[in-house]
Amino acid sequence: MIDPDQDSLGGLPNKRQVAASFSRAAGSYDSVAALQRQVGQRLLAALPASINPARWLDLGCGTGYFSRVLAERFPASAGLALDIAEGMLQHARPLGGAQQFIAGDAEQLPLRDGTCDLLFSSLALQWCANFPAVLSEARRVLRPGGVLAFSSLCVGTLQELRDSWQAVDGFVHVNRFRRFEDYQRVCGDSTLTLLSLHVTPQTLHFPDVRSLTHELKALGAHNLNPGRPGGLTGRARMLALFNAYEQFRQPQGLPATYQVVYGVLQKEIS
Numbered sequence: 616m617i618d619p620d621q622d623s624l625g626g627l628p629n630k631r632q633v634a635a636s637f638s639r640a641a642g643s644y645d646s647v648a649a650l651q652r653q654v655g656q657r658l659l660a661a662l663p664a665s666i667n668p669a670r671w672l673d674l675g676c677g678t679g680y681f682s683r684v685l686a687e688r689f690p691a692s693a694g695l696a697l698d699i700a701e702g703m704l705q706h707a708r709p710l711g712g713a714q715q716f717i718a719g720d721a722e723q724l725p726l727r728d729g730t731c732d733l734l735f736s737s738l739a740l741q742w743c744a745n746f747p748a749v750l751s752e753a754r755r756v757l758r759p760g761g762v763l764a765f766s767s768l769c770v771g772t773l774q775e776l777r778d779s780w781q782a783v784d785g786f787v788h789v790n791r792f793r794r795f796e797d798y799q800r801v802c803g804d805s806t807l808t809l810l811s812l813h814v815t816p817q818t819l820h821f822p823d824v825r826s827l828t829h830e831l832k833a834l835g836a837h838n839l840n841p842g843r844p845g846g847l848t849g850r851a852r853m854l855a856l857f858n859a860y861e862q863f864r865q866p867q868g869l870p871a872t873y874q875v876v877y878g879v880l881q882k883e884i885s
């Protein structure tokens with residue numbers, strides 16, 4: 616169901632690149648995923664208190680950490696974990712949590728209509744250029760009354776790194792993100808009922824720029840955008856980047872801000 620060669624819309628990297636990058640990162644992801652853990656926990660806390668799904672889907676499950684958390688929280692439910700990166704699925708499968716680990720694309724789910732009560736998706740949908748397609752697929756596979764809970768990233772994420780590169784060479788070195796207003800508009804236009812949608816900044820601190828870029832690479836989330844500069848990054852340009860980033864330094868270190876979007880939507884009961 617995936618067209619790996621499909622070029623993405625909106626200047627996001629294509630799906631083959633995304634899948635390859637996350638597959639490569641499967642072994643290192645968990646060691647650097649502190650922010651991803653916090654975000655997923657907040658998303659769990661945002662689920663409607665009464666929710667008790669017979670079948671849940673962890674959409675963009677990565678290493679499956681939240682599949683295992685969902686399995687503990689809903690022990691009587693059946694769980695599915697889906698990701699576009701085969702390497703992530705290979706890592707997650709032996710650790711359990713879900714009954715099935717499925718390769719697939721959030722924009723084109725390989726699932727039948729009306730088969731899930733909860734779609735949980737933490738920090739995956741920023742990689743989907745066609746967000747309306749994601750919501751329409753969510754609506755299709757949800758049962759009446761079912762819930763989509765997602766966290767994602769919007770414009771302003773890694774702004775310090777983007778601005779610092781801008782001062783060095785003007786190239787795109789940081790992944791592009793949708794604006795929060797676009798999340799609002801697309802959620803508002805969807806036929807799902809919007810229960811909540813908000814954006815919260817979360818800032819990490821690093822001793823130096825190399826620690827930040829190493830972490831992004833270990834997460835599989837380093838820059839994959841079309842328009843990124845090819846070839847080696849010269850020593851002089853890296854030094855210029857380090858200098859430019861220093862303007863942001865705080866007592867705790869160099870800040871890297873993530874603008875985290877949390878959304879909860881529900882399919883009508885009938």
Ligand SMILES: C[S@@+](CC[C@H](N)C(=O)[O-])C[C@H]1O[C@@H](n2cnc3c(N)ncnc32)[C@H](O)[C@@H]1O
Nearest residue numbers: 637675676677698699700720721737738739742
């Ligand atoms: C930052 S990781 C988050 C993993 C996990 N949800 C967590 O919170 O730890 C993003 C995941 O989304 C997956 N992904 C990206 N685009 C996707 C798509 N179109 N469909 C399904 N999964 C996708 C990536 O392969 C990656 O495993």
